[in-house]
Amino acid sequence: MEFSKTLQHTPRHTRACRWKDYELALQIGNKDALNAFLAQYPEGFYANLARLQLAKIAAEDTRVAATAKARLAERERARRATEGAQQTQQTNAAAAKAAEAARVAAENAQQAVQQQAGAAEQKRVAFEDAAADKDATEKVGMDDRAADPTPAGKPTAGRPQDTKQDSKVAALSSASAPGLSAVELAKSVQTELRRVGCLTGSVDGEWNRASRRSLERNDGACRPGPCALRSQAALRTWQRHLRSG
Structure with missing residues (x-):
């Protein structure tokens, strides 16, 4: 209007x-x-x-x-999302790399521990073997001193113990008789080694590594005397049997 x-x-x-x-x-x-x-x-x-x-x-x-x-806001959001995705990807890659490095370090540490454990086990076995050899040597020495109470330097000819030891050597030497088998001969040697304390295994007639080591230990541990004579006699008997076989 x-x-x-x-x-x-x-x-x-x-x-x-x-x-x-x-x-x-x-x-x-x-x-x-x-x-x-x-x-x-x-x-x-x-x-x-x-x-x-x-x-x-x-x-x-x-x-x-x-x-x-x-x-503009949408572009900024997209840019931030892209940057965030890249940062997340970089973070994940760094985490994966760190995890891989930790795994390798753990494996190396485990291998080092295993090597140390193996070396310790070898040392333990060597120590036990040395201790066993020492105990056997000391036991043989104690047996020899108990069997020969005469002080060192005194003549031992004509003693009753010599007759007893000679009889044992003769009994062992008789193992070379033609009718004695290899098993019986090995048993006789093992019996003598067990008597003097050099053999800890069983007397089974099987001449194995333990029996050979016991005989070598007996030869090296016993001082000159009846024990050494018995070991040499056993060794000669066994060697003659091997040559004859």
């Missing part, structure tokens, strides 16, 4: 000029043209239309700015 009253009281040629100016402002289509029209014609129907066009342009500018801001 107000617009109609304004148009009715406005001269005709004036309305035509405003309409043409308004059309020109719309053709230009920017804020400057519309603001220039409002500066020339601040009141009236076309002035109100110009203000509506300015509001429309402002709304469009706001929408464009919001769209641009949203695009």
